[in-house]
Amino acid sequence: MSHEKIEIKQSYKERINDLLKDESEIYFDYCFRPLKTFIRVNTLKISVEELKKILREKNWKFEQPLKSFLEAIKIESRLSPGELGNCKEHQLGYYYVQELSSMLPPLLLNPKEDEIIFDCCAAPGSKTTEVSALMKNKGLIVANDIKIDRIKALTTNLQRCGCMNIIVTKANASGLAFRLKERNFYFDKILLDAPCSGEGTIRKDLKTLKIWNENMIKKLSGNQKDLIKNCFAVLKKNGVMVYSTCTLAPEENEEVIDFLIKNYPTEVKIEDVKLEIKTRKGVTEWRNKKYDEQVKNCLRIYPQDNDCEGFFIAKIRRI
Amino acid sequence: MEQNKISPLNRNNEELILDLCENKYGFKPKLQFFKKGEKKIWAFKGKISKDFFIDINKCTKIEIIGFYFGFIDENDLRLSNDACQLFRKEIKKNIFELNDKQAEEWLKGNDLILEEKPDLKEGYIILKNKDELIGCGKLTGSRIWNYVNKERRVR
Numbered sequence: 001m002s003h004e005k006i007e008i009k010q011s012y013k014e015r016i017n018d019l020l021k022d023e024s025e026i027y028f029d030y031c032f033r034p035l036k037t038f039i040r041v042n043t044l045k046i047s048v049e050e051l052k053k054i055l056r057e058k059n060w061k062f063e064q065p066l067k068s069f070l071e072a073i074k075i076e077s078r079l080s081p082g083e084l085g086n087c088k089e090h091q092l093g094y095y096y097v098q099e100l101s102s103m104l105p106p107l108l109l110n111p112k113e114d115e116i117i118f119d120c121c122a123a124p125g126s127k128t129t130e131v132s133a134l135m136k137n138k139g140l141i142v143a144n145d146i147k148i149d150r151i152k153a154l155t156t157n158l159q160r161c162g163c164m165n166i167i168v169t170k171a172n173a174s175g176l177a178f179r180l181k182e183r184n185f186y187f188d189k190i191l192l193d194a195p196c197s198g199e200g201t202i203r204k205d206l207k208t209l210k211i212w213n214e215n216m217i218k219k220l221s222g223n224q225k226d227l228i229k230n231c232f233a234v235l236k237k238n239g240v241m242v243y244s245t246c247t248l249a250p251e252e253n254e255e256v257i258d259f260l261i262k263n264y265p266t267e268v269k270i271e272d273v274k275l276e277i278k279t280r281k282g283v284t285e286w287r288n289k290k291y292d293e294q295v296k297n298c299l300r301i302y303p304q305d306n307d308c309e310g311f312f313i314a315k316i317r318r319i
Numbered sequence: 320m321e322q323n324k325i326s327p328l329n330r331n332n333e334e335l336i337l338d339l340c341e342n343k344y345g346f347k348p349k350l351q352f353f354k355k356g357e358k359k360i361w362a363f364k365g366k367i368s369k370d371f372f373i374d375i376n377k378c379t380k381i382e383i384i385g386f387y388f389g390f391i392d393e394n395d396l397r398l399s400n401d402a403c404q405l406f407r408k409e410i411k412k413n414i415f416e417l418n419d420k421q422a423e424e425w426l427k428g429n430d431l432i433l434e435e436k437p438d439l440k441e442g443y444i445i446l447k448n449k450d451e452l453i454g455c456g457k458l459t460g461s462r463i464w465n466y467v468n469k470e471r472r473v474r
Contacts, residue, residue: 044405045404045405082474086473086474087473088422088423088426088473091426091471091472091473092404092451092453093401093404114366116366135365137364137365138364138365138366139365139366140365140366140367140371141365142375144379151382155382155383156470156471158383158386159386159387159399159401160401160471162386162401162404162405163386164350164362164363164364164365164385164386164405165363165364165365165366165385166365166383166384166385166386167367167375167381167383167384167385168381168382168383168384169375169379169380169381169382170379170380170382171378171379171380176378176379179377179378179379180374180375180378183374183377183378185371185374185375
């Protein structure tokens with residue numbers, strides 16, 4: 001993992017200054033700090049206590065940062081490069097190397113054992129395997145992705161983790177949702193972890209800063225609106241959709257939620273939810289655009305607040 | 320492309336799989352089985368109706384259903400390594416215990432050459448290390464052939 005200083009584009013600096021004001025300096029400071037290492041215990045193959053025993057035998061120091069989700073483990077020991085992904089316990093699927101923020105959308109989705117879930121953009125499968133574990137390998141997850149190389153990574157991870165309650169499909173999620181709706185098929189819950197500009201993942205890969213540009217955000221925002229509108233159409237009444245991205249750009253987050261509210265004005269409720277880590281409210285204004293007041297209920301997770309990746313999560317109920 | 324199509328296993332083949340699981344390995348899993356090609360068996364545990372399977376097949380191609388359970392090889396069943404791990408508390412028969420060094424070699428993807436021929440029938444056997452079932456290999460004489468995928472090998 002490279003942490004050399006690279007030049008931050010002026011337009012990105014301006015956006016973060018607009019978003020975070022006097023906190024932008026500390027935000028950029030965190031962007032260049034090494035990311036902490038987290039794993040999630042895969043309870044389909046091993047219990048939390050059993051894995052903790054193994055980790056202790058390996059002399060790895062660790063802590064469990066979330067009282068409500070003991071599967072999340074922060075590795076405190078300094079491991080050699082590749083050690084985490086190349087040891088026996090990883091190959092046997094006992095844990096998934098997954099950033100803390102990325103564990104949160106499935107927790108808000110709160111899938112139940114008898115439900116049918118649509119995971120629209122599932123690869124490489126960190127959240128899909130988590131949802132499968134939360135469902136104890138029961139119910140059904142339709143895990144979809146559009147790219148075959150990403151599906152290969154997804155299926156490898158599903159197999160490694162022992163997920164048996166999943167159908168993997170390769171399709172444009174919007175198109176698939178449209179065809180399912182034509183056949184009157186609806187889901188209890190939907191996870192839409194949308195492809196995004198990845199601003200929140202800068203700490204993992206500084207390349208994100210190099211390829212970042214404002215045109216990309218506009219294009220992604222259009223795709224995300226298309227995805228959320230079509231996928232919401234196959235959500236059952238009283239069903240829950242969790243929309244998440246690993247970016248901080250309001251165009252890819254609150255603006256997408258605002259778009260959904262405007263398209264389904266009487267059917268969308270953005271739930272006011274709490275998490276165990278520090279979160280901030282969604283922004284209701286961004287660069288001369290005003291969003292629906294409900295977007296305040298969305299959650300923003302900043303690197304400087306929890307020493308993790310940046311994330312955005314909205315819990316949406318169809319009323 | 321027909322060989323890559325996933326379809327539910329017919330009753331006879333499902334019975335064959337369950338008999339092999341029970342008679343050879345001593346467990347009877349409660350799963351729905353599917354085949355991909357002629358020999359690869361996939362297992363689904365959850366809620367899926369025949370109608371939904373048909374519906375979703377009409378909407379898009381199903382790449383995978385459930386979990387790669389095993390491979391039918393001339394009326395013998397090679398369980399996938401992950402199936403061995405998942406059903407480790409239920410599998411009771413045809414188990415060969417490896418020492419730590421052998422387990423390490425196995426996870427690296429190497430065949431195992433044993434000093435003595437084990438007291439097990441030739442064919443597919445389950446490999447155990449401590450409390451873990453770490454895979455399924457083919458015993459021929461004093462050699463156990465390795466089937467750990469390249470991408471899953473410990474380097």
